[in-house]
Amino acid sequence: MTDLTSLTLAEARKGLAAKTFTSLELTDAHLSAIEAARVLNAFVMETPDQARTMAREADVRIAKGDAGPLAGIPLGIKDLFATKGVRTTACSKILGTFVPTYESTVTSQLWRDGAVMLGKLNNDEFAMGSSNETSCFGPVGNPWRRDDSNTTLVPGGSSGGSASAVAALLCMGATATDTGGSIRQPAAFTATVGIKPTYGRCSRWGIVAFASSLDQAGPIARSVRDAAMLLRSMAGHDPKDTTSVDIPVPDYEAAIGKSVKGMKIGIPREYRLDGMPAEIEKLWQSGADWLRSAGAELVEVSLPHTKYALPAYYIVAPAEASSNLARYDGVRYGLRESAKNIIELYENTRAEGFGAEVKRRVMIGTYVLSAGYYDAYYLRAQKVRTLIKRDFEDCFARGVDAILTPATPSAAFGIGEKGGADPVEMYLNDIFTVTVNMAGLPGIAVPAGKDAQGLPLGLQLIGRPFDEETLFSLGEVIEQAAGRFTPARWW
Amino acid sequence: MSTASHKLLKGATGDWEMVIGMEIHAQVTSNAKLFSGASTAFGGEPNSHVSLVDAAMPGMLPVINEECVRQAVRTGLGLNAKINLRSVFDRKNYFYPDSPQGYQISQYKSPVVGEGEVLVELDGGRSVTIGIERLHLEQDAGKLLHDRSPTMSNVDLNRCGVALMEIVSKPDIRDAEQAKAYVTKLRSILRYLGTCDGDMEKGSLRADVNVSVRKPGGPLGTRCEIKNMNSINFIGQAIEYEARRQIEILEDGGEIDQETRLYDPNKGETRSMRSKEEAHDYRYFPDPDLLPLEFSQEFVEELKAKLPELPDQKKTRFVADFGLSAYDASVLVAERESAVFYETVLDKLANRARDGKMAANWVINELFGRLNKEGRDITASPVNAGQLAAIIDLIGEGTISGKIAKDLFEIVWQEGGDPRALVESRGMKQVTDLSAIEKVVDDIIAANPDKAAQVKDKPQSLGWFVGQVMKASGGKANPQSVNDLLKSKLGV
Numbered sequence: 001m002t003d004l005t006s007l008t009l010a011e012a013r014k015g016l017a018a019k020t021f022t023s024l025e026l027t028d029a030h031l032s033a034i035e036a037a038r039v040l041n042a043f044v045m046e047t048p049d050q051a052r053t054m055a056r057e058a059d060v061r062i063a064k065g066d067a068g069p070l071a072g073i074p075l076g077i078k079d080l081f082a083t084k085g086v087r088t089t090a091c092s093k094i095l096g097t098f099v100p101t102y103e104s105t106v107t108s109q110l111w112r113d114g115a116v117m118l119g120k121l122n123n124d125e126f127a128m129g130s131s132n133e134t135s136c137f138g139p140v141g142n143p144w145r146r147d148d149s150n151t152t153l154v155p156g157g158s159s160g161g162s163a164s165a166v167a168a169l170l171c172m173g174a175t176a177t178d179t180g181g182s183i184r185q186p187a188a189f190t191a192t193v194g195i196k197p198t199y200g201r202c203s204r205w206g207i208v209a210f211a212s213s214l215d216q217a218g219p220i221a222r223s224v225r226d227a228a229m230l231l232r233s234m235a236g237h238d239p240k241d242t243t244s245v246d247i248p249v250p251d252y253e254a255a256i257g258k259s260v261k262g263m264k265i266g267i268p269r270e271y272r273l274d275g276m277p278a279e280i281e282k283l284w285q286s287g288a289d290w291l292r293s294a295g296a297e298l299v300e301v302s303l304p305h306t307k308y309a310l311p312a313y314y315i316v317a318p319a320e321a322s323s324n325l326a327r328y329d330g331v332r333y334g335l336r337e338s339a340k341n342i343i344e345l346y347e348n349t350r351a352e353g354f355g356a357e358v359k360r361r362v363m364i365g366t367y368v369l370s371a372g373y374y375d376a377y378y379l380r381a382q383k384v385r386t387l388i389k390r391d392f393e394d395c396f397a398r399g400v401d402a403i404l405t406p407a408t409p410s411a412a413f414g415i416g417e418k419g420g421a422d423p424v425e426m427y428l429n430d431i432f433t434v435t436v437n438m439a440g441l442p443g444i445a446v447p448a449g450k451d452a453q454g455l456p457l458g459l460q461l462i463g464r465p466f467d468e469e470t471l472f473s474l475g476e477v478i479e480q481a482a483g484r485f486t487p488a489r490w491w
Numbered sequence: 492m493s494t495a496s497h498k499l500l501k502g503a504t505g506d507w508e509m510v511i512g513m514e515i516h517a518q519v520t521s522n523a524k525l526f527s528g529a530s531t532a533f534g535g536e537p538n539s540h541v542s543l544v545d546a547a548m549p550g551m552l553p554v555i556n557e558e559c560v561r562q563a564v565r566t567g568l569g570l571n572a573k574i575n576l577r578s579v580f581d582r583k584n585y586f587y588p589d590s591p592q593g594y595q596i597s598q599y600k601s602p603v604v605g606e607g608e609v610l611v612e613l614d615g616g617r618s619v620t621i622g623i624e625r626l627h628l629e630q631d632a633g634k635l636l637h638d639r640s641p642t643m644s645n646v647d648l649n650r651c652g653v654a655l656m657e658i659v660s661k662p663d664i665r666d667a668e669q670a671k672a673y674v675t676k677l678r679s680i681l682r683y684l685g686t687c688d689g690d691m692e693k694g695s696l697r698a699d700v701n702v703s704v705r706k707p708g709g710p711l712g713t714r715c716e717i718k719n720m721n722s723i724n725f726i727g728q729a730i731e732y733e734a735r736r737q738i739e740i741l742e743d744g745g746e747i748d749q750e751t752r753l754y755d756p757n758k759g760e761t762r763s764m765r766s767k768e769e770a771h772d773y774r775y776f777p778d779p780d781l782l783p784l785e786f787s788q789e790f791v792e793e794l795k796a797k798l799p800e801l802p803d804q805k806k807t808r809f810v811a812d813f814g815l816s817a818y819d820a821s822v823l824v825a826e827r828e829s830a831v832f833y834e835t836v837l838d839k840l841a842n843r844a845r846d847g848k849m850a851a852n853w854v855i856n857e858l859f860g861r862l863n864k865e866g867r868d869i870t871a872s873p874v875n876a877g878q879l880a881a882i883i884d885l886i887g888e889g890t891i892s893g894k895i896a897k898d899l900f901e902i903v904w905q906e907g908g909d910p911r912a913l914v915e916s917r918g919m920k921q922v923t924d925l926s927a928i929e930k931v932v933d934d935i936i937a938a939n940p941d942k943a944a945q946v947k948d949k950p951q952s953l954g955w956f957v958g959q960v961m962k963a964s965g966g967k968a969n970p971q972s973v974n975d976l977l978k979s980k981l982g983v
Contacts, residue, residue, distance in 0.1 A: 082550045095549065102543060104550060206550040212779035241552050242782055320779055323582050326593020327547040331646070342644075346586055369584070369774035378776060 004029040005169040006486075009073055009226035012172055016062055016072045023062065023072025027055035027116050030074045034118060034170045039491045040141040042165040044079055045087055045120040054116040061114060070233055071114030076171035078162050079120040080127055081107050081217075082206040086117075090208040091135035092125045094353025095334045104206025105238045106175060106217045113233040118171050122161030125355045126325065127182055127210040130429040131418065132160025134357040139415050142190060143168040143487040147454035153412040156186030156429070162220045163190040167487055173221040173230045177207060179214045180313055181433025184445035187220050188407035188458025191447040191485035193227045193475065194220040198466045199440035200245035203238030209324040211317040212243075214437040223484065224446060224475040228252035231468065247466060255469035256476050261295030263474070266400040270306035271432060273409065279451045280406045287404055287448055287459040290481035291474060301400055303391040306435055308384045313434040314427060315368050315381035322365025328353060360423065389439040396464050402474055403462040405432050407445040411455035436462050444471040448482045456485050496617065497665035499707060502738045508707040509734045510714075511664035511700060515677060517656045517687040518631065518695040519562045525630050525654035526553030526596060533693055537636065537647035545652040547591035552780050559654040560784065562686040563603050563628050565794050566656055569684045569801055570623050572607025574791050578627070580781045584774040588646045589633040597657075598627035599775040603784060609680070610803055611672045612821055621673050622661035631655050656687065662701065662711070667727040674698060674723050675825070676802075682827045683801050691721045698726055702733045704741065712737070713747040717754050717761055729754035733761050805830055813847030822855055828869045829854070832876055839880035846887040853883055857900055873904050881910040894966045895919050922967045925976070928960070931968070932976050935959050946981045953977060
């Protein structure tokens with residue numbers, strides 16, 4: 001049965017419809033794979049009973065012929081999504097054993113469409129990190145290793161558990177969130193496909209907030225088509241999230257295989273960093289060549305404010321986070337440390353409950369919003385954000401359909417290798433992805449090749465607002481040209 | 492502002508002038524909270540009106556309650572204020588257990604309502620116009636309960652997230668009387684609009700009062716803010732105390748510390764709560780969970796078209812249509828319920844052009860007088876508008892005299908019933924039959940020959956005869972007929 005785990009979601013859907021296998025069989029195969037891969041630490045909570053119940057229900061619906069678009073497909077859920085009756089912690093000690101009485105809008109739409117929940121996936125604490133090392137449940141292993149080494153590498157972050165689980169064939173797809181690159185960077189590190197849709201495309205209701213103006217949910221999947229199928233269920237307007245946008249959700253899958261002939265693809269000059277590894281440079285060139293071969297026109301474009309994006313992001317995101325995380329105070333739910341008075345209760349609980357990176361960002365955020373500093377930092381960063389947005393608008397106004405960039409400045413690195421002394425070293429991982437969040441645009445990461453050590457590398461495509469379809473069309477061209485990549489099993 | 496003479500305080504170094512500004516927190520009348528669907532009903536078991544949003548559960552998001560926006564705009568219109576078609580919600584960050592989010596959603600830089608003004612009437616026909624700086628919407632906090640456990644405090648989140656309008660005045664208020672009159676008038680406008688029930692005992696209306704003193708016309712002094720006042724009388728007392736406290740310090744050569752103070756009504760004094768140095772840094776920033784609040788001019792116009800008549804307009808109309816004095820009209824319109832009662836009486840009168848003014852006198856003197864005496868509210872009046880209108884009709888048409896009417900009012904107050912039927916059944920009708928009155932007049936003249944002889948020289952003594960005749964007729968004789976008859980009989 002283990003071969004069932006190697007199917008793509010699209011293939012599994014066919015098999016289920018043809019009754020070649022049942023959802024229960026498919027689900028059991030994944031549950032076994034999860035059990036065998038505990039060393040990866042991708043799942044922080046397995047829900048096998050719930051999975052089997054949901055699978056049986058899906059089988060009944062499939063038999064009756066009223067199956068939803070994701071009927072019987074087993075998925076993993078990032079622990080940032082509130083799941084009714086199932087512990088949800090954002091991988092922070094401060095939430096302890098918090099069990100929501102409610103289901104996030106995004107996951108409830110997946111269940112509405114018939115998907116099966118396998119469990120909750122590891123992530124950086126409150127989604128703050130680029131390596132999944134800040135999780136209170138410990139780091140996640142990347143199923144990919146260097147050709148000549150047994151060193152365990154990080155899967156990227158913050159959606160490290162999602163990327164690792166999808167790459168290791170533990171689930172057919174996973175939910176993820178992206179505030180500065182948290183879907184695209186781990187996808188690139190694990191040879192999976194990850195799309196961060198346009199801000200407002202998916203409801204944020206029921207997702208533990210990191211930075212409200214940047215957070216957006218999206219899928220990590222085994223193929224571009226799978227990502228399209230998942231996003232269609234996840235997306236949509238939600239009256240409970242006033243920042244979600246009320247426009248119809250297209251059939252994203254229909255964009256797969258659509259000709260990209262005549263599309264204008266921008267190559268941004270400013271993304272060509274000094275000291276960029278030749279492999280990344282080469283990968284980028286290959287991507288451009290593949291798209292040109294498919295009939296697209298490649299043009300050089302300029303996004304002049306790119307270099308300010310990362311610093312501005314590290315003001316805006318922590319500022320919002322410092323406020324969003326104020327609710328974790330030990331008063332109503334989650335961890336509560338003993339104390340003599342209310343101030344001590346706050347101090348002890350938050351000192352014990354938050355990890356170092358979260359504390360760092362809460363402090364940065366508190367600082368940049370403080371009286372006397374607000375104008376110099378927060379207000380200025382918001383102005384930069386407007387300029388970054390305008391860069392993209394100018395570019396699209398000149399007829400550019402999408403922009404092609406590398407997804408990350410390097411391949412996956414070892415656990416504990418980066419950011420120990422200087423957090424900025426870790427922050428630089430998001431150099432190609434944060435601009436997209438700052439501008440609220442959709443971005444997809446697609447596996448495109450390997451580096452000299454055999455580690456996967458990804459390319460990023462950035463699209464116009466609410467034009468995820470073009471990204472799926474272009475992404476599939478790259479996928480077709482580069483092929484798909486599966487790690488050799490070592491766990 | 493238009494100036495009215497105001498109270499100056501005498502100090503050792505001469506007169507001092509008070510400069511007062513107020514922030515009124517008015518709870519918006521709405522069924523649901525500002526950003527959640529939870530009920531706003533007062534009372535209820537602790538934490539029985541709390542949604543996931545109010546409790547700030549992980550991943551919860553606020554959604555604006557449009558009814559609260561409408562109420563804020565209507566209030567802005569009632570304050571003759573500028574309505575801002577675009578405003579922004581900000582987060583005011585601070586830690587306190589009554590604030591589960593760790594921030595209050597408020598409006599900081601861009602409020603929904605801008606500058607306006609309120610005309611405030613004072614005693615003796617004086618008035619003063621107080622400027623409104625702004626009005627914004629914000630969330631109320633929960634309530635800490637310290638009496639449920641010996642070792643812990645509990646928190647009740649029922650009130651948490653209920654919509655408040657913070658109405659900020661300009662520092663145009665100059666003494667305690669003006670301050671009290673301003674709150675009274677503002678409360679009246681809110682109640683007319685139905686945007687706040689104005690119930691200060693329940694905390695629906697609370698005031699923060701900023702007080703400073705200066706030499707008349709001099710530069711502004713340092714102010715102190717007296718927090719959370721929920722009684723109009725206490726506001727007056729607190730201002731008087733605080734101003735004197737500041738004058739004393741200044742005259743002793745000291746300086747005023749800018750600080751937040753609390754008024755203790757038992758001791759009649761204010762005391763320091765926190766100094767400027769201890770003030771929070773609220774780290775305001777636009778709430779990224781909420782889009783800017785935007786609406787069209789048409790939305791405002793629609794609300795404007797449906798606004799009820801407000802006290803100032805009503806007063807003008809009462810004066811113009813029924814010839815009421817400005818004073819009587821302002822007494823009637825001060826409370827929405829009084830105005831409603833008066834207008835219901837008007838509606839039921841047979842001839843309101845003739846009797847409208849008399850009705851005002853009856854409402855103000857007889858009804859209010861009696862209600863005050865018994866400490867009753869107009870909504871609990873034993874005499875309803877229909878009964879009072881019937882009494883006034885009976886006077887107006889000449890069926891009963893004013894004096895009998897007072898007796899009739901008393902009967903209706905005590906026993907209830909239809910005034911017209913009571914007049915019939917109890918024989919209270921005014922006697923207009925001249926022959927019957929004539930007999931009484933003749934009897935009284937015959938019994939008092941001396942006085943009758945005097946009348947020609949002292950016409951004012953005619954009144955004595957009128958009184959005697961009325962008394963003998965048990966008040967039922969028509970006073971005008973009595974007067975006429977006496978005049979002809981006595982040859983005046």
